[in-house]
Amino acid sequence: MTHAATGPAVPIARHLPWFALFAAAMAACGWWSIHLAAGPLGFSMLWLPGGVLFGVLLSAPRQAWGGYLVAALLGILAANVQRNGLGLVTLVLSLCDVMETWLAAALVVPRVDVRQLGNINRTLRVSGLAVLVSCALSALVAAAARHILLPQSFGFAPLFKTWLASHALGMVIFGALTVIVRAEGRRMLGPPARRLELVVTLLVIAISSWLVFERGQLPVAFLLLPPLMVCVLRHHFSGFVPAIAVIALIAAMATSAGRGPFVLGSETNDLVRSYQLQLYLLCCCWVAFPVASVLAERRVLTHRVARSERQYRMLADYSRDLIIRVGTHRNLDYISPSVTELLGWTREEYDQQRWELIHPEDVAILRDTMDSLYEKGGLASIVYRCRHKQGHYIWLAANVRSVTDANGRAALVYSGRDVTSRVEAELALEQQIRRDPLTGLANRLLFDERIALALARGGRNRTRVGLLYIDLDYFKSVNDTHGHAVGDLVLREFARRLSGCIRSVDLGVRLGGDEFAVLVEDIATTQSLQFVANKLATAMREPMTLGELTLHVTASIGVGMSGCGQTDAAALVQLADGALYQAKAAGRDTWRLAVAEGPNDCDGNA
Structure with missing residues (x-):
């Protein structure tokens, strides 16, 4: 649906001066068409009022159509009365003039928006078909009325063809001009820097048209096509419509006055002369319109691309x-x-x-x-x-x-x-999943991952992996005597001392309760493991000062060392666990070492 199909209600009384002015303009257009573009059959060769009214209806709110139609009827009726006198034929012809325009606009408005130049081809098809249908119906009524009410006039067929051609041409040419003037205003003249150029070009076309239709021969009439095409190429659709209108006005007036290339000198050929003029105007439209249409669509497409680029650039920039x-x-x-x-x-x-x-x-x-x-x-x-x-x-x-x-x-x-x-x-969540919340040491999940990776690397590099299993001695009595809060403090202090006894690359683990472990990678002999075990046992013999409470807590340590290239984690854990059991059996506060069976020297050293 287009803009003309909706809109606020138009108060007719408040716009009476405007409608009166429009009626006067329609009377002037009708007078020009009747007197200065009169054809051989009493019909105009180029009917201007229909085009103006058609353009106004296409670009006006539908609620205002009634006012425009009444004003147009009064203006056209005044022009017809001035020429033909007041009578039934005058009234019928005036009604046909108005009703054909209303019918064409009513067919076009719900289907296309004539202001959208991007849809110019669809607009042309819909508008052209609507104009032909409405003009053909009005031509039937008008020709029949003239033929029946004025028997001395020409036959029905010439009357029908003359009315159809003059009204269809006028509606297309001047309807398009009116729509552009009402929709674009000054913008129809193009960018301000090129408006003077457009005016000069139209003036050249007007002078050329006057010279051609003043005394030129038929072939000379087509010399107007080059300046018309220049105007179209330079100014696109804004140049095409006014240029065609200028040529049509001058050609119709000259032909009606008996001058120009379409005057054949015989009274009986006046009808042919009218047809030649209308065919010439149609040829001008056919030659120039495709170029104007392509350029208009190209301009619209360029504008859309530029607007789309600006929008995307704005989105990206901001x-x-x-x-x-x-x-x-x-x-x-x-x-x-x-x-x-x-x-x-x-x-x-x-x-x-x-x-x-x-x-x-x-x-x-x-x-x-x-x-x-x-x-x-x-x-x-x-x-x-x-x-x-x-x-x-x-x-x-x-x-x-x-x-x-x-x-x-x-x-x-x-x-x-x-x-x-x-x-x-x-990462913090991942850390929490793999860390013991009480001591900050690794938990069993991270221990299982790291021991598997360590043994896999050891298998590839032919190195050994050491594992220390640690239990706090008599930790249950600490909990029973001093409570779990003190027990937690003991676990934290033990974790602190354990972290100070190992390398940064080694992994300290709290497996649960008072069970701890240390994973030592890339070792060749048992000396590194013995050093860590001795250091840890010595550190644990130091008293723990927990506020006002001093405790003596020791640890039992089981040390296991994998075989050269061994990759079985369960075997290493079992080895360290067995060594821990031996340390406890030996009286606690000590460590024991167990080495997996197999080669004792991975690197060829003792």
């Missing part, structure tokens, strides 16, 4: 996400301004050192992802670290999609956002 377009040669064609807010770098700084900003551990992953997208296309998601200008790293979650540029070459579109808070929360 998005908080980092948006990057990576060209065919891995160059950064576009970097959104959000890079400064997100990373602190300007676009130029980010472009110059982009790979240096990526965390060294993530560079290979990012390069592999981009290589795969360039080669295979598709979409990839990646989470990596990028250095902020202040020196710290932030986590970015990026979606990278492979696209094709205008030349068919691969490019990438990157969209990334800061997910540092989320990743840190996930």
Whole structure:
């Protein structure tokens, strides 16, 4: 539905001066058509009022149609009365003039919006069919009325054809001109810098038309086509409609006055002369309209593309996400301004050192992802670290999609956002899952993962893995005597002392209750394990001062060492557990060592 189908109610009384002015304008147009463009049959060769009224109805709210139709009827009736006198024929012809325009507008308005130049071809088809149908119906009534009420007039067929051609041409040419004038106003003249050019071009066409139709021969009439096409090419649809209107006005007046290339000199050929004029105007439209239509659609398409580009550019420029377009040669064609807010770098700084900003551990992953997208296309998601200008790293979650540029070459579109808070929360949660909440040591889950990895590495590298199993001696009596709160303090203090006795690469574990373990990797002999066991046993013999309470707590330690290249975790655990049992049986506060059967020297040393 178009704009003309809806709108607020129009108060007729308040617009009476406007409707009166419109009636006067319709009377003037009717007078021109009747007197200055009169045809051989008493009908006009180019009916101007129908085109003006058609354009007004197409561009006006439907609630105002009644006022315009009444004003047009009064104006056209006045022009017909001035020429033919007041009578039934005058009334019928005036009603036909108005009703054909109303019917054409009623057929067009619900189907197309005539102001949308992007739909110009559909508008032409719908409007042309509507004009032909309405003009054909009115021509039937008007020709029949003239033929019946004025028997001395020409036959029915000439009357029908003359009315149909003059009204259809007038409605198409001047209807389009009226719509453009009402919808565009000054904008119909084009950009301000080119308006003078359009006026000069129309003046040249007007002078050329006057010269051609003043005394030219028939072939000379087609010399108007070059300046018409220049006007169309330079000014598109805004030049086509007024140029055709100027040619039509001058040609109709000259032909009606007996001048120009269509005057054949014989009274009996006046009807042919009228047909030639109408056919000539139709040819001008057929030649120029396709070019004007293509240019209008091209302008609309260019405007849409430019508007779409502005909108997408605005979205990219004002998005908080980092948006990057990576060209065919891995160059950064576009970097959104959000890079400064997100990373602190300007676009130029980010472009110059982009790979240096990526965390060294993530560079290979990012390069592999981009290589795969360039080669295979598709979409990839990646989470990596990028250095902020202040020196710290932030986590970015990026979606990278492979696209094709205008030349068919691969490019990438990157969209990334800061997910540092989320990743840190996930890492913290991961840490909680694998850490004992009381002591901060690793729990059984992390222990199981690390012992499997350690033995697998040892198997590949032909190295040994050591495991210390530790129990606090008589810990149950501490809980029973002093309570679980003190027992927790003892466990924390033991965990602190244990962490101080091992290397940073070793893993301290609380397996549960008062059971602890230490995983030692990459050892060749038992000396390293003996050193750790002695150091830990000595540390535990020191009294524990817990507030006002001093306790003496010792530990029993079972030490197990895997065989060279051994990968069985259960066997190592069983070995250390057996050694722990021996330490307890020996009176506690000591350690025992058990070594797996097999070669004692992985590296060829004792």
